[in-house]
C-alpha cells in the first residue's frame with residue numbers, strides 16, 4: 001500500500017532506546033548532542049524578542065503569494081548575505097521554508113527519479129532521507145583526513161557515473177567542520193555538473209579566520225546554488241526560512257530561476273509574516289552570530305585543552321557547531337556512546353550516524369553551556385582512562401556518577 005520512498009524503517013537504534021530508558025527512569029543526562037539553539041536556557045539571545053515581535057506586522061493579515069519570495073525580503077537578505085560571500089543580486093535569490101526544502105527544490109531542478117547526486121561522506125544524515133524522498137540515488141564521495149579534512153579528486157571521480165546530475169558540497173561540513181580549498185573546488189568544477197553548496201554554518205568559523213563562499217573559488221562557468229538558513233544564521237529554526245543564491249553563467253541562472261519559480265509555485269510554503277519581519281530579524285543577526293561564535297569557539301578551546309595528552313584526539317575543524325573526537329579502538333563508535341550513556345550519564349553521537357569511517361569516532365556539539373560541556377568532556381575522559389588503564393578498573397568512576405541515579 002505504501003511507497004518505498006516513505007519507508008524510513010521503524011526500528012530505533014540502540015543508543016536512542018538506551019537514552020529513552022534513562023530518561024524514563026528520571027536520570028539526569030549530560031547532553032553533548034544539543035544543537036537546537038532555542039533549547040530552554042541554552043543561550044541568551046536577547047535580539048530574538050524584537051525579531052519575533054516583528055512577526056506581528058499588520059501587513060501580514062494579507063496573503064501576498066510570491067513564489068520566489070517577496071522582493072523586499074529578498075533585497076534585505078541579499079544585503080546581509082554579503083557578510084558571508086559576494087553580495088548576491090536580490091533577483092537571483094530564492095526563499096524557501098527551510099534548508100531541507102532548498103535541497104528538495106535543487107534535487108527537483110536537476111534530477112529525475114533514479115538519477116545520482118554526489119554527496120560528501122561524512123555528512124549529516126538528513127541528506128540520505130531527502131534523496132530517498134526525491135527518488136534520487138546518493139553517490140557518496142569520501143573526504144580524507146590527514147590532520148585536516150580534504151577532498152581527494154580521485155574519490156570524487158570514483159563516485160561519479162553517467163547518472164550523476166549534480167554535486168553537493170557542504171561548506172563548512174557537518175560534523176567535520178571542513179571547508180573546500182582551491183584544489184577541492186577545482187575538482188568539483190572539473191565535473192562540469194551544477195554544484196549545490198550548503199553554507200548554513202559559514203558564519204561560524206572555528207579554526208578558520210573566515211569562510212569564503214564556495215562560489216568565490218569556483219570558475220564563472222560553474223552553475224552554483226548556495227544554501228543558507230535562519231536556523232543556523234539567526235539561531236531561529238522555528239521561523240522556517242532559508243534561501244538559495246544562484247550564480248554562474250547568465251543563461252543557466254535565468255533558466256534555473258524560471259524553473260525554481262515553477263517548483264516553488266506548487267507549494268508557496270514561505271509564510272508572509274516571516275518575510276515581512278525579515279529586515280528586523282536580520283538586524284539582530286550580528287549579535288546572535290557573535291554570541292554563538294563565542295560559545296562554540298570557547299568550547300572548542302576547552303575541549304582541546306582537556307584532551308591534550310589524553311588518548312582522545314580532537315580532529316581539526318575549520319567551522320561549525322560540532323567537534324569530532326577520535327577514541328582508542330577498544331570499543332567501536334556505538335560501544336563508546338553506549339558506555340558513556342550507561343556509566344557516565346553523558347549523551348554523545350556515534351560517528352557512524354554521519355558515515356564517519358575508520359574510527360572509532362564520536363561527535364559532540366559545541367553549543368551546550370560551557371560548564372555542562374566541560375563536565376561532559378571530563379566524564380568522557382574518565383571513561384576513556386578507565387578503559388585504557390585496566391588496573392584502574394573496579395576503582396574510580398567505573399559505575400554511575402555520584403549524584404546520578
Ligand SMILES: Cc1ncc(COP(=O)(O)O)c(C=O)c1O
Nearest residue numbers: 098099100124174198200229231
Ligand atoms: C549542514 C546542514 N544543512 C542543513 C541543515 C538543515 O537546516 P534547516 O533547519 O534550515 O532545514 C542542517 C541541520 O542541522 C545541517 O546540519
